[in-house]
Amino acid sequence: MAERTKYILDEADMPTRWYNVVPDLPEPPPPPLHPGTREPVGPDDLAPLFPQALIAQEVSTERYIDIPDEVLDVYRLWRPSPLFRARRLEKALGTPARIYYKYEGVSPVGSHKPNTAVPQAFYNAAEGVTRLTTETGAGQWGSALAFASATFGLECEVWQVRASYDQKPYRKLMMETFGAKVHPSPSELTESGRAILAADPDSTGSLGIAISEAVEQAAQAENTRYALGSVLNHVLLHQTIIGEEALKQFELAGDTPDVLVGCTGGGSNFGGLAFPFLREKLAGRMDPVIRAVEPAACPTLTRGKYAYDFGDTAGLTPLLKMHTLGHDFIPDPIHAGGLRYHGMSPLISHIYELGLIDAIAIGQEDCFAAGVRFARTEGIIPAPEPTHALAACIQEALRCKETGEEKVILTALCGHAHLDLPAYGAYLAGNISDHALPDEALEKSLAGLP
Amino acid sequence: MAERTKYILDEADMPTRWYNVVPDLPEPPPPPLHPGTREPVGPDDLAPLFPQALIAQEVSTERYIDIPDEVLDVYRLWRPSPLFRARRLEKALGTPARIYYKYEGVSPVGSHKPNTAVPQAFYNAAEGVTRLTTETGAGQWGSALAFASATFGLECEVWQVRASYDQKPYRKLMMETFGAKVHPSPSELTESGRAILAADPDSTGSLGIAISEAVEQAAQAENTRYALGSVLNHVLLHQTIIGEEALKQFELAGDTPDVLVGCTGGGSNFGGLAFPFLREKLAGRMDPVIRAVEPAACPTLTRGKYAYDFGDTAGLTPLLKMHTLGHDFIPDPIHAGGLRYHGMSPLISHIYELGLIDAIAIGQEDCFAAGVRFARTEGIIPAPEPTHALAACIQEALRCKETGEEKVILTALCGHAHLDLPAYGAYLAGNISDHALPDEALEKSLAGLP
Known part of the structure; x- marks a missing residue:
C-alpha cells in the first residue's frame, strides 16, 4: 500500500465544540463602537440584526461553545x-x-462557508426568524446561506455585487435552485442602493454597498435578520x-x-x-x-x-x-x-x-x-x-x-x-x-x- | 447523537478488486463483430485503439481483477x-x-467518470502511450480524462460535441486547466468531421460523430490511443x-x-x-x-x-x-x-x-x-x-x-x-x-x- 495522502476522521471524532480564541489572547480586542455615541455597542444595539444566541457568541469570553446537535447533523453531510x-x-x-x-x-x-451558514440559519430559525438577508460578492457566501436556509425552512434574500451578478450567473442560479431570491446590488429596493444609483447609475457595486442594503432590509422588515459570512x-x-x-x-x-x-x-x-x-x-x-x-x-x-x-x-x-x-x-x-x-x-x-x-x-x-x-x-x-x-x-x-x-x-x-x-x-x-x-x-x- | 445519515468506509476497507459480471451470467454476451467480415473481433483489431491491458479486461472471463496500486493511490484522493x-x-x-x-x-x-479515466490513463501510460484522444458531450467524461491524463503525464485531446462546446464553456475551461486540448466536433481536423461538415456546415454534432473523430485520430497518430467513457x-x-x-x-x-x-x-x-x-x-x-x-x-x-x-x-x-x-x-x-x-x-x-x-x-x-x-x-x-x-x-x-x-x-x-x-x-x-x-x-x- 502506498503512503497515505488523505487523513479522514471518524464521524465520532468530529469536534462537538467551537473554539473561541478571545479568552486565550494576552489582551482582549477593542469593542465595536456605536457610530453616534462612540460608546461600545451592547446586545440591544445588535438585536435588530442578529438573534440573541449569535449576539451572545459575538461577545462571549467562554473558551469553548457547544455545537448544537441540529447543526452537527447538517455538518455530517x-x-x-x-x-x-x-x-x-x-x-x-x-x-x-x-x-x-x-x-x-x-x-x-x-467552500468553507456552510460551516457558519448552517449555525446562523439554525439559531435564527430557533428564535422564530423566518427570513434572512445577506450580501454576497462572487456568490460563495450567498449560496452557502441559501443552502442553509433551505435546510431550516427560512426564506433567504441575497444582494449580490452587480459586477458578479452580471458576470457570474452560475452562483446566482445555485442560490435560486436552493430557493433564494437574488438581487443585483446596488438595487432600487433599498435607500442605500438608491443613493448609490443616484450618484452613479452604472455602479457595479461592492461588498460594502451590498452589506448596507441587506442590513437596511433586515433592520426594517418583520421577522427578518441579517447574516454575515465573515469578519465578525x-x-x-x-x-x-x-x-x-x-x-x-x-x-x-x-x-x-x-x-x-x-x-x-x-x-x-x-x-x-x-x-x-x-x-x-x-x-x-x-x-x-x-x-x-x-x-x-x-x-x-x-x-x-x-x-x-x-x-x-x-x-x-x-x-x-x-x-x-x-x-x-x-x-x-x-x-x-x-x-x-x-x-x-x-x-x-x-x-x-x-x-x-x-x-x-x-x-x-x-x-x-x-x-x-x-x-x-x-x-x-x-x-x-x-x-x-x-x-x-x-x-x-x-x-x-x-x-x-x-x-x-x-x-x-x-x-x-x-x-x-x-x-x-x-x-x-x-x-x-x-x-x-x-x-x-x-x-x-x-x-x-x- | 442523531441517527446516521452518512456511511464512510475506512480507506483500508476500500475494495482492491473490480468485479466482472460476465462469468456470473447465465449466458455470455454476444461478441463485437468486425464490420467487414462480421466475424468476432480479436485483440489485434482493437490494438490500434486500446492498450493490451484494457483489451484483456474487455474480453476477460475472470470474476475479479486487481486494481493496480498506482490507481488505488489516485482513487484515494x-x-x-x-x-x-x-x-x-x-x-x-x-x-x-x-x-x-x-x-x-x-x-x-x-462525477463518477474518474473511476475509469484513472485506470485507462494508467494502463496507457504503462504501455508507453503518450497521448489519448476522446470525445465528450456535456464534458463530464472529457474533464475526467483530462484530470487523469495530467496525473499520469499524458497529453489529452478531446472532441467535444459542438452544441455543448458552444453552450457550456465551463467544462472546456476545466479540461484546459488540466492541460487538455479541446476541439469542437465536428471539426476540420479529421476526415469524419470534414465529411459531416461538408453535408451540414452548421452541424451541432453528436457523441457518435465525436467518437468517430477521436477514434480516427487515435488509429492514425503515433503513440496515441483512444479512451471511451462508457459502453464497453x-x-x-x-x-x-x-x-x-x-x-x-x-x-x-x-x-x-x-x-x-x-x-x-x-x-x-x-x-x-x-x-x-x-x-x-x-x-x-x-x-x-x-x-x-x-x-x-x-x-x-x-x-x-x-x-x-x-x-x-x-x-x-x-x-x-x-x-x-x-x-x-x-x-x-x-x-x-x-x-x-x-x-x-x-x-x-x-x-x-x-x-x-x-x-x-x-x-x-x-x-x-x-x-x-x-x-x-x-x-x-x-x-x-x-x-x-x-x-x-x-x-x-x-x-x-x-x-x-x-x-x-x-x-x-x-x-x-x-x-x-x-x-x-x-x-x-x-x-x-x-x-x-x-x-x-x-x-x-x-x-x-x-
Missing part, C-alpha cells in the same frame, strides 16, 4: 473534511518540505471546526506544522484554520509561523490602516476597529471575489497587531500560476481565493528546496473553482494582470475614514 | 465515496421507504468499485436494498452500481429489483432495437450487439448530455434481454422537479443525469407511501450540477419541456441500422 498530504505537488516542486492541505471544497456548495467573531468561531479537525488529523499523520498559511478576505477561512493552532502556540505546545495571505489589489493587513471604520459603505453598521482600506474603497475587479472586502476581521486585525501572525500580499498572476500547478498535480482546481495561500505555500516550499529544510506546511484549501472557471480561462489566455493597489488610490480611500 | 441515507428527503415525501444514495460527486471533477466492458468493470463500496456500506447500515435505480446513458454509472448487487442477486443472497432509468428523449432500452450497430456515426468501430436508436440518431438537445448516446452498453443490453433488470423512461420536467426537491432537502444539487434516477426513486417512495411498504431504495447520485446550473435556471424559468422521442423520428433512425 460533508464533515469531517479531509486533510491531504500534497505528495504530488511536493514531488513536482522537488521540495523536502511536507505540504498538507485541509480541503473544504467537499461541502455541498464547494461568531462567524470565525463557527469556522474553527476546520482547525480543530486539522489538529486531530495531524495527530493521525504524526506530524506538526511549522508554517500555516491561509488566504484572508474578511478572515473567516484563515481564522477558522489558524485559531486552534494559535491556541496550541500560545500554550507552548507547538510553534508554527502563522501567515495571512491577501491579494495585492486589496492589501488590508499589509497596507491598510488599523482604525475604527464602518463595516459597510453607507455607515449603517457599528464602527469596528480593524485593518481597513476605508469603507469607500472599491477594489479592482480581481477574480478572487471573496478577498475584495475593504476591511478585515477585528479579531484577526487585533491578533496581527499583537504580533502573533504575519501577513503578505501576492498578485493575481502568481496566484493563478499556483492554482494551475496545483490542479495538474493534485487534481483539484482551487478557487481563486485559496490560490493566494497556495502561492505562499509554494514560495515556502521552494525556499525549503534551497535550504534543505524539511518544513511542514499547512494550508486551507477553502474551496474549488467549479464556478470560477472563467477566471482560469482568462489566465490561460494571458488576460490576467497583477493589479497591485496604487498608492494614490489607497491614500484617497483612507482619507474617507470616520 | 476522493474514495471511498460516501453512502448517504436521504432522511430529509424521506421526511419531505412522508414515505416509510428508506432511501440511500451513493454519492460520486466528491471526485475532483464532480472494461469501462463498466472499473465503475464496479461504486457497487462494491456500496455493498460494504449497506453492511455498516445493517440494511439491504429492495429496489436499486440508476440512470443510463452508455451504462457505466448504472452498471458500476448495479453489477455487484446483481452478483448478490444471482447468488441468492439478496433480491433487489434493479431498474435502469433513461430520458424519454433518448429511450435506448425501452424503445430501441436490440441489434448489431456501430458505436459511432462514421462506422469506424466494431459492430456491437446492443439496444440502439440507430447510429445516425441525433437526440433533442436535452440537458442531460451524458444520457444522449444512441446506443447502450452491450453488457447491460444483454442483461436486460436476460430479464435480470427492468427499465423505464422519464421526461425532463419530472427529472428537474426531482432535482430541485432533492437540492432543497438533501443540500446537493444533482447533475441532470442522476435526476432521472432520483425521479424514479421518488416515484417508488411515493408508491410506498400509498402501500405503507418500508422498501429500501438505493440510487447512484453520480455527480453534482455545479457546471450544469443553467439547466436548473431554464427549469426554474419554466423553459424545460419533456421532448419525448416521436415515433417517426425513431423509425427513421432505426432504418439506418446496418
Whole structure:
C-alpha cells in the first residue's frame, strides 16, 4: 500500500465544540463602537440584526461553545473534511518540505462557508426568524446561506455585487435552485442602493454597498435578520471546526506544522484554520509561523490602516476597529471575489497587531500560476481565493528546496473553482494582470475614514 | 447523537478488486463483430485503439481483477465515496421507504467518470502511450480524462460535441486547466468531421460523430490511443468499485436494498452500481429489483432495437450487439448530455434481454422537479443525469407511501450540477419541456441500422 495522502476522521471524532480564541489572547480586542455615541455597542444595539444566541457568541469570553446537535447533523453531510498530504505537488516542486492541505471544497456548495451558514440559519430559525438577508460578492457566501436556509425552512434574500451578478450567473442560479431570491446590488429596493444609483447609475457595486442594503432590509422588515459570512467573531468561531479537525488529523499523520498559511478576505477561512493552532502556540505546545495571505489589489493587513471604520459603505453598521482600506474603497475587479472586502476581521486585525501572525500580499498572476500547478498535480482546481495561500505555500516550499529544510506546511484549501472557471480561462489566455493597489488610490480611500 | 445519515468506509476497507459480471451470467454476451467480415473481433483489431491491458479486461472471463496500486493511490484522493441515507428527503415525501444514495460527486471533477479515466490513463501510460484522444458531450467524461491524463503525464485531446462546446464553456475551461486540448466536433481536423461538415456546415454534432473523430485520430497518430467513457466492458468493470463500496456500506447500515435505480446513458454509472448487487442477486443472497432509468428523449432500452450497430456515426468501430436508436440518431438537445448516446452498453443490453433488470423512461420536467426537491432537502444539487434516477426513486417512495411498504431504495447520485446550473435556471424559468422521442423520428433512425 502506498503512503497515505488523505487523513479522514471518524464521524465520532468530529469536534462537538467551537473554539473561541478571545479568552486565550494576552489582551482582549477593542469593542465595536456605536457610530453616534462612540460608546461600545451592547446586545440591544445588535438585536435588530442578529438573534440573541449569535449576539451572545459575538461577545462571549467562554473558551469553548457547544455545537448544537441540529447543526452537527447538517455538518455530517460533508464533515469531517479531509486533510491531504500534497505528495504530488511536493514531488513536482522537488521540495523536502511536507505540504498538507485541509480541503473544504467537499461541502455541498464547494467552500468553507456552510460551516457558519448552517449555525446562523439554525439559531435564527430557533428564535422564530423566518427570513434572512445577506450580501454576497462572487456568490460563495450567498449560496452557502441559501443552502442553509433551505435546510431550516427560512426564506433567504441575497444582494449580490452587480459586477458578479452580471458576470457570474452560475452562483446566482445555485442560490435560486436552493430557493433564494437574488438581487443585483446596488438595487432600487433599498435607500442605500438608491443613493448609490443616484450618484452613479452604472455602479457595479461592492461588498460594502451590498452589506448596507441587506442590513437596511433586515433592520426594517418583520421577522427578518441579517447574516454575515465573515469578519465578525461568531462567524470565525463557527469556522474553527476546520482547525480543530486539522489538529486531530495531524495527530493521525504524526506530524506538526511549522508554517500555516491561509488566504484572508474578511478572515473567516484563515481564522477558522489558524485559531486552534494559535491556541496550541500560545500554550507552548507547538510553534508554527502563522501567515495571512491577501491579494495585492486589496492589501488590508499589509497596507491598510488599523482604525475604527464602518463595516459597510453607507455607515449603517457599528464602527469596528480593524485593518481597513476605508469603507469607500472599491477594489479592482480581481477574480478572487471573496478577498475584495475593504476591511478585515477585528479579531484577526487585533491578533496581527499583537504580533502573533504575519501577513503578505501576492498578485493575481502568481496566484493563478499556483492554482494551475496545483490542479495538474493534485487534481483539484482551487478557487481563486485559496490560490493566494497556495502561492505562499509554494514560495515556502521552494525556499525549503534551497535550504534543505524539511518544513511542514499547512494550508486551507477553502474551496474549488467549479464556478470560477472563467477566471482560469482568462489566465490561460494571458488576460490576467497583477493589479497591485496604487498608492494614490489607497491614500484617497483612507482619507474617507470616520 | 442523531441517527446516521452518512456511511464512510475506512480507506483500508476500500475494495482492491473490480468485479466482472460476465462469468456470473447465465449466458455470455454476444461478441463485437468486425464490420467487414462480421466475424468476432480479436485483440489485434482493437490494438490500434486500446492498450493490451484494457483489451484483456474487455474480453476477460475472470470474476475479479486487481486494481493496480498506482490507481488505488489516485482513487484515494476522493474514495471511498460516501453512502448517504436521504432522511430529509424521506421526511419531505412522508414515505416509510428508506432511501440511500451513493454519492460520486466528491471526485475532483464532480462525477463518477474518474473511476475509469484513472485506470485507462494508467494502463496507457504503462504501455508507453503518450497521448489519448476522446470525445465528450456535456464534458463530464472529457474533464475526467483530462484530470487523469495530467496525473499520469499524458497529453489529452478531446472532441467535444459542438452544441455543448458552444453552450457550456465551463467544462472546456476545466479540461484546459488540466492541460487538455479541446476541439469542437465536428471539426476540420479529421476526415469524419470534414465529411459531416461538408453535408451540414452548421452541424451541432453528436457523441457518435465525436467518437468517430477521436477514434480516427487515435488509429492514425503515433503513440496515441483512444479512451471511451462508457459502453464497453472494461469501462463498466472499473465503475464496479461504486457497487462494491456500496455493498460494504449497506453492511455498516445493517440494511439491504429492495429496489436499486440508476440512470443510463452508455451504462457505466448504472452498471458500476448495479453489477455487484446483481452478483448478490444471482447468488441468492439478496433480491433487489434493479431498474435502469433513461430520458424519454433518448429511450435506448425501452424503445430501441436490440441489434448489431456501430458505436459511432462514421462506422469506424466494431459492430456491437446492443439496444440502439440507430447510429445516425441525433437526440433533442436535452440537458442531460451524458444520457444522449444512441446506443447502450452491450453488457447491460444483454442483461436486460436476460430479464435480470427492468427499465423505464422519464421526461425532463419530472427529472428537474426531482432535482430541485432533492437540492432543497438533501443540500446537493444533482447533475441532470442522476435526476432521472432520483425521479424514479421518488416515484417508488411515493408508491410506498400509498402501500405503507418500508422498501429500501438505493440510487447512484453520480455527480453534482455545479457546471450544469443553467439547466436548473431554464427549469426554474419554466423553459424545460419533456421532448419525448416521436415515433417517426425513431423509425427513421432505426432504418439506418446496418
